[in-house]
Amino acid sequence: GKPVAAVEDCSRPLEGLVNQSLLVQLAAPSQAPSGCSIDLGVLVVDLRQWQALDVSARVDYWATIHARTPDAIGRIFAQPLDPRAALSTAVRGAYVRLAPRWNVFGLGRRAYTPPERDYWVAEWRRAGLADPFGGAPSPVRA
16 A cells, blocks of 8 residues: 555646756756645545655655755755655655545635535445544534
8 A cells, every 4th residue: 555645736846846956966866756746735644554664764864865955056845844845755656646626725615515524424434434524514624
């Protein structure tokens, strides 16, 4: 399995978050990520897979590469405090792509409609998962 499931955010591609040319100069052309970043608003983590694949070490690796790159030659990440850069780079190719409908904010809304909520609760029960909404009538994203 994969350690993460996430909605892709193609409005913020990895090419805009990661300095591709600098990464290639640092002799890591095969590690130059491309494509959509992941939207951190909906991130489903399989903790066993996360641990088995040591994703924390991957994120730490990319954060360390960024921190150790001298300012004089540039920065690996465009926004140093943007967690999407390190996480998207660390899990690229190792996540399940969720449909955009998982991202309520991506639809310009703040909550699921009752029929949508009922649909997802039924799907999660079928899959043997607990109701993440805890029975809330109109769950919202904080």
